[in-house]
Amino acid sequence: MRLARSLLRNIAVMAALAVLAATLILDVVGAGSAGRWLATAFVAAFIVWTLVGMVRDVLRGHVGLDILAVVAMVATIAVGEYVASLIVVLMLAGGQLLEDFAAGRATSDLQALLDRSPRIAHVRDTAGGVRDADVDDVAVGEVLVVRPAEIVPLDGVLLTESASFDESSLTGESMPVSHTVGDEVLSGAINGSTAVEVRVSRLAGDSQYQQIVSLVREAQSSRAPVVRLADRFAIPFTAISLVLAGAAWAISGDSARFAEVLVLATPCPLLIAAPVAFLSGLSRTARAGVILKGGAVLEQLARVRSAAFDKTGTLTRGRPVLVDIRPSVGTTHDDLLLLAAAAEQYSSHVLAGSILQAGRALGRPLPAASEAGEVATNGVTALIEGRTVAVGKPAFIASLTGAEVTTPLMSGQAAAYVAIDNTYAGALVLADDPRPESAAVIAWLRDHDVERIALLTGDARATADSIAAAVGIDEIHAELLPPDKVALAAELQPRPTMMVGDGVNDAPVLAAADIGIAMGARGATAAGDAAHAVVLVDSLSRIIDAIAISRHTLRVAFTAIWIGISLSIALMLVAMTGAIPAVVGALTQEVVDVVTILSALRALGGRRIGIPDETSAGERLDEVERR
Incomplete structure (x- = not known):
């Protein structure tokens, strides 16, 4: 589907360029009338195609932002500015291609995880030989041969005496990790320089890397908050643009002035810049070891005002x-x-x-x-x-x-x-001692606009009190059943509420919270499925990274939108005087689009966030915000 859509956009751009070139040539050789008819027919066809897409969006409940471009195309054709109308067509079709490029750049880290997903396993057969099998067909208990530099396809137990693995895609640890016989080896790790044997302990669907791939696919398919962001600005921006264009026509008495103003009303900051910023944020959180299941989670996480934590495996190491x-x-x-x-x-x-x-x-x-x-x-x-x-x-x-x-x-x-x-x-x-970073994480949240922090646990009151005191939590709810946790999470104010937990018993409350975050480094499948975000690294401090990145992303998205809208309105005001011809205005609008999209890509944010977990919470935030 994505490939077909990209192909159609390429065809539309190439067709627009061809028609524009033919129109200009016909005008030069004295066949301007033929050029006008060619341009008019092409633009009319493109308008119909755009309107069909807009109707589909409206039926899905989304505001059709392309209405400004459609009105601009109709207006420029009506007043004879057919070259300007072709440039508007190029703006829309080219802008969609630019979105594909920018989105690809923004999701490069997410896509890398998908591209590395192993599909073939080398299985040791009963005769001592090796056969290749699809990872979905491998059973628990079978022995796999993992060759040098290959990706471990399924979770298992190491049978070889010792081995070294690159686990950077799973944990963010840049140095190779050594394992000995009997150790657990997670799928997605890259084997070192010698072949090893691994006995499968989980099926493909339950293995660590396949769960990560599923989370990434879910994240890539979700664009709900982008649509909501666009919808907030679409109607007022459309209304302001049409009012300015109409006022210019009424004041000047020249219908061409309407088209000259409207070609500068670019919808690209809303159609492209906001999605690019959100995709960049999702990619960056993935680099930090946290998979957010879509932009809606990113937006909620940026606004979090209350937080609740489970105890065992969350605030503590989970290895009593x-x-x-x-x-x-x-x-x-x-x-x-x-x-x-x-x-x-x-x-x-x-x-x-x-x-x-x-x-x-x-x-x-x-x-x-x-x-x-x-x-x-x-x-x-x-x-x-x-x-x-x-x-x-x-x-x-x-x-x-x-x-x-x-x-x-x-x-x-x-x-x-x-x-x-x-x-x-x-x-x-x-x-079960508290994690070394737990106290710093709680202190950071309290210092950065999270107004209420609570401990929700099914453990005994005495144990809950001791852990809460060690990490700095004052509000404690102990000896809770899953329905009690769900009810308490629903009552926490102010909203949105973030719930962080680990294990099967936390699945209901993670699903019920505004933002449910599962500590999934050791494969809590049910909790990971129910949660809105999963921490892939066994460290609570990565939640700080995710919140800081989310807040930065939201700021970048709004900044890009306001840059685009402000530039468009300023240029429209100038165009009301007649100082900007329609063709120049359409070309100027392209510059505004590029500036806006480059601004949105700032959410991608530079280098990897590879801050050691023992670093203080304040130092981690400073590092994130510097980027």
Whole structure:
């Protein structure tokens, strides 16, 4: 579709140039009448083509900005300024080509991600040979051979003893990253100088790079805020242009003056400059490691006034470590951990992996459950060797045991409480420290017009309080179920509200927020699908980059629009005196278009934002704004 549209625009430009050249030649050789008829017929056909497109836009609910150009073409033909009318045709057709070029420049980083998407995998067969297969046909558990300098096509576990990968397209890390056997290798990473083998752990649709590609396609297809920006200015600008042109005609009594004024009423700042600025901003946020799902998200992010954060995996690292086992009377340390780990095999909670890892470290086989089920956001229950084991929040365990359960926690610690046969059996204490950049991110938001910041978490109050105090959040809502989070996010004022979270349980609130941002570096698929933006790098500080870039982009878009409109109105006022002939005015308008579009490209903003994550929030903002 895009290729066909670009081809039609090329044909329109070439046809306009050919007709213009033929008209001028006919005029020189004394066949001006034939030239006028040729120009009139061509411009009339172009007007019909433009009107059809305008009707389609109106039916979609968009204001037809091309009305000014159509009126200018009709007016110039009517007063005999057929050369000027051809230049207006060139302006419209050439402007659309210029938009394609500028959009291509603006989305170069997004397109690069799409172009690098691997489609073929080298699969090790049962005979020890290697066959090529489409990535969509590769199953979990199959072994891939990744040759030197090739892109890893699917997420997997490294089978080779050691290897080095370029992960810059995934994490922004410019230096090669070394991995050893057993490490996770993400699709999209580029292999180093030796061939390696990787066992597939996720299907193509669930692999990291394919998720990024899906996000990029969604971002490229969304242009809603661009249309809204144009619509805000379209009607008043059209009305002012027509009033000025009509006044010039009425004052001078010369109908040609109407055309001379109107050819300077360029719609390009609205039709082209704003889209180019937004596409540039989307491309730049992608370079910073954040994929925004379209320009609408970028515009909302630039205006954010309230922010809410999940705790685990968002403000904290999301990799808790078991630091203490506290059994109740009658239960041993090993039995408590072993049974809890056996039950946590059936849980998707972030603490489950840490408990499971610690349980396996005992060196004893984990017993299987004959029955198991997860109680959403509360915990897990399992029937293990005839005993009912429950692991979860204190309120959940208290509801099963009928007794109050609690254990003292230090800052940054969380606890998983255990009941065996409806009797309290003890607690497992885990530590999940705040991310080193969390406090700086919260401070930056508070210093830069984000008026309200809250912590929304399903974890226990004591844990929430300690993390909130460490990162500088005063408003705390703990022990929440997903519907509670959704309701609180909906009530946050002032708007727009940004919600940042990680994991499946955050998907509803991310979808419900004005701007839902998922920490997707470790593959939180459900949260990423529900969110409006996904952070591809495991760092909260990239959200600062995304907000700063969004604000810069919005400023550039409005500046480009006002530059174009101001220049057009100033030139129209001059043209009302008769000082600018129609042909000169049409050519001058092209200069205004180029100036406006070059101004919009400033949103692309220069060098990559490769600021180390340990840099302070203020230094990161200064760097972003300098660009």
